[in-house]
Amino acid sequence: MxxxxxxxxxxxxxxxxxxxxxxxxxxxxxxxSKTALMQRFQAFDQAFGARPHLICYAVKANSNLALLNVLAQLGSGFDIVSLGELKRVLAAGGQANKTVFSGVGKRADEIRSALELGIKCFNVEVSAELDRINHIAGELGVIAPVSFRVNPDVDAKTHPYISTGLKENKFGIEIHQALLEYQRAAAMPNIKIVGIDCHIGSQLTDIAPFLAALEKLLALVEQLSAVGIDLEHIDLGGGLGICYNQEQAPEPAEYIQALLSRLANSNYTVLLEPGRAIVxxxxxxxxxxxxxxxxxxxxxxxxxxxxxxxxxxxxxxxxxxxxxxxxxxxxxxxxxxxxxxxxxxxxxxxxxxxxxxxxxxxxxxxxxxxxxxxxxxxxxxxxxxxxxxxxxxxxxxxxxxxxxxxxxxxxxxxx
Incomplete structure (x- = not known):
């Protein structure tokens, strides 16, 4: 503050x-404060140094057009969960090809519009969603870029309403089913697999759950590689907390360096989806x-x-x-x-x-x-x-x- x-x-x-x-x-x-907003985004962006990355601001945190425009001018990507949020991003000067589409309930019209607008990728969270995306992409004669949001069953130790990475939560594909879903996607004619994604919750003030989730993702990435499925990016979601009272939340640089240390022997582009931690x-x-x-x-x-x-x-x-x-x-x-x-x-x-x-x-x-x-x-x-x-x-x-x-x-x- x-x-x-x-x-x-x-x-x-x-x-x-x-x-x-x-x-x-x-x-x-x-x-x-525009200055505070800009400084916080840059704290995430600059912490990656030369590592290929994209900060995809989570629009649901605050979707005002002026705020989105400030971030777009700084080069931000965006994480959206509805067609309305995508249209907001575009109205604010953001780019569809720097926007990832998350959420468990993507309607057919939302998928169609996102494909027509050139979405960067869909973070698939339901098995039937993959079939729907493939079908609509076929109707449009395009190839749909997809990533799977994997539920790693990691306890974020946050409020139950904003915990999203446990097996009892509605979000993501259960990690033990993910390999099968990736193999199904690889066989589909209108699907291109581009990444893997997870988001375990919001307002986390400890790096350990992020690293635990990353370990599970990397184990799955090895399994994918073994069956010939190679990825372009790893999306580690958002969730980094802020100080409301006496919380000691890690700074973006500390958090990102911990992630990059574990990813040092890989060349994946890294995506993050911070919202609260920026605004x-x-x-x-x-x-x-x-x-x-x-x-x-x-x-x-x-x-x-x-x-x-x-x-x-x-x-x-x-x-x-x-x-x-x-x-x-x-x-x-x-x-x-x-x-x-x-x-x-x-x-x-x-x-x-x-x-x-x-x-x-x-x-x-x-x-x-x-x-x-x-x-x-x-x-x-x-x-x-x-x-x-x-x-x-x-x-x-x-x-x-x-x-x-x-x-x-x-x-x-x-x-």
């Missing part, structure tokens, strides 16, 4: 006071205190942001730091639950936070660049908030706040 610092007790994003942005664009709002700490959500409601059992600070704006605390019991935008003249501290106006008991942004608060105060919810706006909704008919990007002293509104009338666009009364 180095891009967000206090100057004379006021929170700044780069060289702009946060409260100035709220005065101009309203509350709640998401604010991003997570490049953004905050700013919210205003509407009311203070102290009770005998709990003190509630009711703010204008809610679970529809940031669902991670409600969905994952996620902890994100909450700090004052202005520390000037702070009064007595109390322990507060920071809650929103949505009609759900689960509508909270933080619990048991020690803060000095009064109505009208602005709070910043840190580390909100990933899985913040991209998971937001219009629940309770609440318009989605504005998004703002700052670089140095330059400000750009990169998504206008929705209007009330936009809530029902596309809806029709019965006639």
């Amino acid at each position: 180095d891009a967000f610092t206090y100057q004379a007790n006021k929170l700044y994003v780069e060289n702009i006071a946060v409260e100035t942005l709220v005065e101009r664009y309203g509350s709640p709002c998401y604010i991003y 997570g700490n490049a953004g905050i959500l700013v919210t205003r205190v509407e009311y203070l409601k102290p009770t005998e059992h709990k003190n509630f600070a009711i703010v204008d942001a809610a679970m529809n704006d940031l669902i991670r605390p409600s969905l994952y019991s996620a902890w994100q730091n909450i700090i004052p935008v202005d520390k000037t003249g702070a009064g007595d501290e109390r322990v507060w639950d920071i809650v929103g106006p949505v009609c759900e008991t689960g509508d909270f942004l933080g619990k048991n936070r020690t803060l000095a608060l009064k109505p009208g105060d602005l709070l910043a919810i840190c580390s909100a660049g990933a899985y913040g706006f991209s998971m937001s909704s219009q629940y309770n008919s609440r318009p989605r908030v504005a998004e703002i990007m700052v670089q140095d002293d330059k400000v750009q509104l990169i998504r206008a706040r929705e209007t009330i009338e936009q809530l029902w666009l596309g809806e029709q009364l019965m006639v």
